[in-house]
Amino acid sequence: MITKAKNLKQSKGNARISKTAMASINNTRKINNSNKKYALKKQCTSEAKKTAGLIAAGKDTTNAIKSNDNISERNSSDFYKKKLILEGLCCANCAAKIERESRSISGVKEASINFISKELTIEIMRKENEKRIVEDIERIVNRVEPDVKVISDIKNKKHSHGHSHEGEEEELDKNELFRLGIGAAIFGIACAFSFSATVEFILYFVSYILIGGEVVLRALKNISKGQVFDENFLMGIATVGAFAIRQYPEAVAVMLFYQVGEFFQDIAVNRSRKSISELMNIRPDFANVKNGILIKKVSPEDVNIGDIIVVKPGEKVPLDGKIIDGKSMVDTSALTGESVPREVRNGDNVLAGFINKNGLLNVKVTKEFSESTVAKILDLVQNASSKKAPTENFITKFARYYTPFVVISAAALAFIPPLVISGASFSEWIYRALVFLVVSCPCALVISIPLSFFGGIGGASRNGILVKGGNYLEALNDVDIVVFDKTGTLTKGVFKVTEIKPKNNLTKDQLLQYAAFAESYSNHPIAASILKAYGKEINKSEIKSYEEIPGQGIKVRLKDKEILAGNIKMVEKQNISYDKIQSLGTIVYVVIDRQYAGYIIISDEVKEDSAKAIKALKLVGIKKTVMLTGDNKVVAAKVGEDLGLDEIYSELLPDQKVERVEILDKQKSAKGKLIFVGDGINDAPVLARADIGIAMGGVGSDAAIEAADVVIMTDEPSKIVSAIKIAKRTKSIVMQNIVFALGVKIVILILGAFGIATMWEAVFGDVGVALIAVLNAMRAMKMEKM
Structure with a gap:
């Protein structure tokens, strides 16, 4: 089972259960769970400080509960992440060696290569170690792959000298093709015409040097540095051995086939890199900043909060902001996966990455580019490969032992049979051993498996689903139980006051006014609906004190009156008599100076997509669907019945939700996973406890993007089914590659041992299989709407 560890970097407030007001301004907020021994606690003196404090508290919580999966983290004061570009890296085996050796450097907590x-x-323990660690990595890279250049400044991949190296790489490709062409021509001449033995040897030898000389040279360099078991060594010793036993044509042909296969493999990998980059080609290139009547084109990073930017038709919105003038249709598909354009006008928020279709928009910037939605999305997708799936880790370990095992077996095959079998010749068995060596390289797996997972993550992002790592994508294959929050997840979370019932000679307007003052500091949808219904400015200076009672409600001192606004638990806890109401809406009870003053009913609607999602989850093999809510039993039962949920638990406090999830967690199978689906803002403890936390409606919500393992960028629960289908398809492609690559290699190894397979088949088992596996892995990127 994957140990769960959640990223709670931002949380705008604790879950407000049913009618409870949300965030305390002057008082400590606290959520405890004794079983998991974590807490969120922060003293705040203003609404802005409250948010910042809870972000810090969320980070502390994360560090407290994280454990041994491959995304474990320490407190940010103890380590930070540093990225290096390994320009020219083309060998997956070498990448694995660099990663392994970098991880062992003193001061490095973790190292991960995105091939x-x-x-x-790299995760560095202390910043002062950075220079030494980077120098150590440069030495490792120079030893393992001398042609690879380490670039530490990667604000852009064009480096400080202001240009990219794409042209240089194309030139190198042309030179290599020319060299291979000359070598192949000489080889063809040697095969087509009859020459003396000496001339024939010279022709084959020259063609071999032109075609494979660099491979042998790299092998010798690597051997001198202690790097023995790599593809250069395997191909070098195999073809030199063929020369030694006078199999000249086969030695040259095998090296030519290998080099051509490597060339096409590189093309396939580079094309897949380009395809993945294009999937996430949502980064805006510039921003038109308006200064009076002048408009200046600048980099999005140079725009400040509060600046006015102009977005012309056809341009990408460069930063998050609010429209102050203009009306247009915007294409949100790059962020949400939705093809239908959305209409925006004055007062609406727009996000970086949206494409303006037809109107001219003036936008006031509300976030710096580094904090914009598109920047966070890009960071998540680009870093997803650092959280490797268990299958990836297994293949990496397997490759480490597989190649030495085959080399030792080849040595035994070359020398033992001639010594024990009468009439057996060394040349025959050495040839069979050479076949073993050629087929043993595990590149087909080492390249294609990470590529498959990365492609699956890229394909999911195109569908508006952000998966934060291959480990979570693979875990989605084994989901047994899906647990939903109600408000904002299965329901729209758009509350509307539908009934006001005052008591004690109060008017409806008076009762609504008292409730509005009580809710004035909360940003919960219920509070927003009351404030919207009140429709007047709140003079917060009249509020003398403000206190949230977790899971119950809010208590404020308004001038000389004490006001309580909350749910049924609040009035019962205060021993206040009240009218028991049975309603499908959410009920907010109001108490003034310990006298029941009436109630307000607020209604929410179930999303049109929710019933479809629950039904589809059953069809993809989910065994149980559950809803947890703080709302009353009547509302919860009605929603659960309409949607066809298996179990409904209502009137739960935050810690009770965690306890219920722990009970449900024991009901899953041995390898099964539990998903919790929430809105990414509330229920942080439950997201932390579940195997996979999914946040709904991630567009525009920093907390949603930061808090969960999977972020659904729209409000559609059915995208959870899409995520599971994408995960299953990705895993299917991964298994196809594993079975195909190992199957072909094992067959050729067996046939080679019996003298049936030649080096031609062996090279196909190496390069040919790798190329086919890479091409198959590229299918993972092409996830259609699911």
């Missing part, structure tokens, strides 16, 4: 983007991410 697709050629990025090495």
Whole structure:
């Protein structure tokens, strides 16, 4: 089972259960769970400080509960992440060696290579160690792959000297093709015409040097540095051995086939890199900043909060902001996966990455680019490969032992049979051993498996689903139980006051006014609906004190009156008599100076997509669907019945939700996983406890993007089904590659041992299989709407 560890970097407030007011301004907020021994606690003196405090508290919580999965973290004061570009990295085996050796450097907590983007991410214990650690990594890279250049400044991949190296790489490709062409021509001449033995040897030898000389040279360099078991060594010793036993044509042909296969494999990998980059090509290139009547084109990073930017038709919105002038249709598909354009006008928020279709928009910037939605999305997708799936880790370990095992077996095959079998010749068995060596390289697996997971993550992002790592994508294959929050997840979370019932000679307007003052500091949808219904400015200076009672409600001192606003638990806890109401809406009870003053009913609607999602989850194999809510039993039962949920638990406090999830967690199978689906803002403790936390409606919500393992960028619960289908398809492609690659290699190893397979088949088992596996892995990127 994957140990769960959640990223709670931002949380706008604790869950407000049913009618409870949300965040305390002057008082400590606290959520305790004795079983998991974590807490969120922060003293705040203003609404802004409250948010910042809870972000810090969320980080502390994360560090307290994280454990041994491959995304474990320490407190940010103890380590930070550093990224390096390994320009020219093209060998997956070498990448694995660099990653392994970098991880063992003193002061490095974790190291992970993204072979697709050629990025090495290291977690450094203390910043003062950075220079030494980077120098150590440069030495490792120079030893393992001398042609690879380490670039530490990666604000952009064009480096400080202001240009990219794409042209240089194309030039190198042309030179290599020319060299291979000349070598192949000489080889063809040697095969087509009859020459003396000496001339024939010279022709084959020259063609071999032109075609495979660099492979042998790299093998010798690596051997001198202690790097023995790599593809250069395997191909070098195999073809040199063929020369030694006078199999000249086969030695040259095998090296030519290998080099051509490697060339096409590189093309396939580079094309897959480009395809993944295009999937996330949502980064805006510039912003039109308005200064009076002048408009200046600048980098999005240079725009400040409060600046006015102009977005012309056809341009990307460069930063998050609010429209102050203009009306248009915007394409949100790059962020949400939705193809239908959305209409925006004055007062609406727009996000970086949206594409303006037809109107001219003036937008006031509300976030710096580094904090914009698109920047966070790009960071999540680009860093997803650092959280490797168990299958990836297994293949990495397997490759480490597989190649030495085959080399030792080849040595035994070359020398033992001629010594024990009468009439057996060394040349025959050495040839069979050479077949073993050629087929043993595990590149097909080492390249294609990470590529498959990265492609699956990229395909999911195109569907508006952000998966934070291959480990979570693979875990989605084994989900047994899906647990939903209600408000904002299965329901729209758009509350509306539908009934006001005052008591004790109060008017409806008076009761609504008292409730509005009580809710004035809360940003919960219920509070927002009351404030919207009140429709007047709140003079907060009249509020003398403000206190949230977790899971119950809010108590404020308004001038000389004490006002309580909350749910049924609040009035019962205060021993106040009240009218028991049975309603499908949410009921907010109001108490003034310990006298029951009436109630307000607020209604929410179930999303049109929710019933479809629950039904589809059953069809993909989910065994149980559950809803947890703080709302009353009547409302919860009605919603659960309409949607066809298996179990409904209502009137729960935050810690009770965690306890219920722990009970449900024991009901899953041995390898099964439990998902909790919430809105990414509330229920942080439950997101932390579940195997996989999914946040709904991530567009525009920093907390949603930061808090969960999977973020659904729209409000559609059915996207959870899409995520599971994408995960299953990705896993299917991964298993196809594993079975195909190992199957072909094992067959050729067996046939080679019996003298049936030649080096031609062996090279196909190495390069050919790797190429096919890479092409198959590329299918994971092409996830259609699911």
